[in-house]
Amino acid sequence: MTDLLPVRGRLLPWTGADGKPCYLVGDGAGYVSRLADRIESVQLGMADDLLEHAARLLAEQRLTGEELRYLARRLSESLADVRRVAESRGARLR
Template sequence: MTGGARERLLPWTGSDGKPCYLVGDGTGYVSRLADDIEDVQLGMADDLLGHADELLAEQRVTSAELHYLAMRLTECLRDVRRVAESRGERLSPPESP
C-alpha cells in the first residue's frame, strides 16, 4: 500500500463466505457504498433491538417466535461486529512499509 491507501474490511462477504477487503484512501465509490451499508446494518440492528424488547415484554411468546428472534439477533450481531472490527482497524495508524 502506498500513500494514504489502507485496507478496509467491507460489510459483506464473498460468495464463499470469506471476508472482502478494499484497498484505497476511503474516498471512492465502494467506500461510500460500504459506509451506506454499514449505516443500514446498524439501523436494522437498532430496530431489531426495539422489536426484541417488545416481544420479550409479552406474556405469551412461542418458541418459534423466540427462535426467529434469536436467528435475526445473531445476524445483526454478526453485522455489527464486522462494522466495529472494520472501524476499529481504520482508527489504528497505518503500518509502515
C-alpha cells in the same frame, strides 16, 4: 532500501460468494468506500430497530418456541453485522 508500510485493507460489510471476508484497499474516498459506509449505516439502523422489536416481544412474555428461535436467529445475524462494522472501524482507527 525503503521501508514499506504494510497495506491494510478496509473490511467491507459483506462477504464474498464463498463466505470469506472482503477487503478494499484504497484512500477511502471512492465509490466502494461510500457504498460500504451506506451499508454499514443501514446495518446499524436495522440493529437498533431489531433491538426495539425484541424488547417489545420479550416484554409480552407470550412468545412461542418457534418465534423465540426466529428472533434469536435475527438477533444473531444482526450481531454479526454490527461486529463486522466495529472490527472494520476499529482497524481504521489505528
